[in-house]
Amino acid sequence: MEQLVLKRREFTLLQAFIYQHIGISLGDHKIYLVQARLAKRVKQLGLESFGEYYDHLVADTKGVELEYLSSLISTNVTSFFREQKQWEFLKAHLPSILERTGGKLRIWSAACSTGEEPYSLAMFLAEHIPNVTQCDIKILATDVSSKVLKIAMKGIYSQKACMSLKEGYLRKYFSPIMVENEVCYRINDMLKKQIIFREFNLVTGQYSLFAQKEFDIIFCRNVMIYFDKPTQNALIERFHTMLTKEGYLFIGSSEALTDMKKEFKSKSASIYQKG
Numbered sequence: 001m002e003q004l005v006l007k008r009r010e011f012t013l014l015q016a017f018i019y020q021h022i023g024i025s026l027g028d029h030k031i032y033l034v035q036a037r038l039a040k041r042v043k044q045l046g047l048e049s050f051g052e053y054y055d056h057l058v059a060d061t062k063g064v065e066l067e068y069l070s071s072l073i074s075t076n077v078t079s080f081f082r083e084q085k086q087w088e089f090l091k092a093h094l095p096s097i098l099e100r101t102g103g104k105l106r107i108w109s110a111a112c113s114t115g116e117e118p119y120s121l122a123m124f125l126a127e128h129i130p131n132v133t134q135c136d137i138k139i140l141a142t143d144v145s146s147k148v149l150k151i152a153m154k155g156i157y158s159q160k161a162c163m164s165l166k167e168g169y170l171r172k173y174f175s176p177i178m179v180e181n182e183v184c185y186r187i188n189d190m191l192k193k194q195i196i197f198r199e200f201n202l203v204t205g206q207y208s209l210f211a212q213k214e215f216d217i218i219f220c221r222n223v224m225i226y227f228d229k230p231t232q233n234a235l236i237e238r239f240h241t242m243l244t245k246e247g248y249l250f251i252g253s254s255e256a257l258t259d260m261k262k263e264f265k266s267k268s269a270s271i272y273q274k275g
């Protein structure tokens with residue numbers, strides 16, 4: 001099959017579209033990466049060039065193609081209890097957080113991918129709060145991609161995905177289920193009920209839907225790395241208004257708050273507290 005070549009002019013159009021609609025800022029050197037990631041999709045749609053693909057994206061007012069595009073451009077890699085140090089920090093600070101909030105916890109897993117992050121939060125709270133059923137816990141889990149959200153909402157994971165879970169967690173928080181002749185694990189309904197899954201684009205989403213000072217904890221990990229500085233700063237500013245006083249923001253270990261640091265106290269690597 002003939003190889004599709006992404007022309008510089010087409011790349012410039014896609015670059016601007018991706019930045020405007022997903023918030024991901026692609027440098028000029030990413031032309032070959034974009035060509036490699038999108039070529040299969042362009043052919044699958046029966047289109048003959050990236051220019052035609054761009055027209056298809058612009059004409060798609062329902063955002064179906066935008067979905068595909070975002071899953072091809074960014075990665076959905078995630079795992080249970082990713083960034084172990086952050087969980088240790090949370091464990092040490094959980095009693096003081098609960099004391100401050102009076103047992104009510106509102107948590108946002110922003111860019112939750114296939115759900116391992118919000119389910120880790122639910123398992124973590126079940127494990128470390130002695131009277132967890134008496135607490136009022138709600139976890140909002142959002143992502144731009146409805147494809148990953150569908151997987152998250154099912155809450156069924158392969159044995160490989162469950163390998164990072166601590167001893168005993170599978171037995172306590174999952175039930176085995178056969179999926180296409182493979183043993184998989186389904187998260188228990190009790191934990192699932194604490195989580196609300198929603199589609200939300202962190203860059204173009206309607207933040208007016210959220211109340212100010214709504215969350216005690218925000219996890220926004222391993223997504224800001226795709227955004228440029230102004231987009232990152234705007235997002236951090238949003239998070240600041242959405243956190244309760246002394247609320248915590250957890251970001252990915254390869255990310256950092258630079259310009260907004262004065263608004264947040266740095267507590268540990270990639271963990272910030274609203275002053």
Ligand SMILES: C[S@@+](CC[C@H](N)C(=O)[O-])C[C@H]1O[C@@H](n2cnc3c(N)ncnc32)[C@H](O)[C@@H]1O
Pocket residue numbers: 022023070071074075076077078079082110111112113114117142143144145148200201202203204220221222223252
């Ligand atoms: C690498 S995963 C991170 C998952 C999880 N937070 C973690 O750290 O394991 C990045 C996720 O960000 C999502 N994403 C990319 N751009 C986004 C945007 N503009 N708004 C919301 N989510 C976005 C992707 O769909 C993907 O699921």
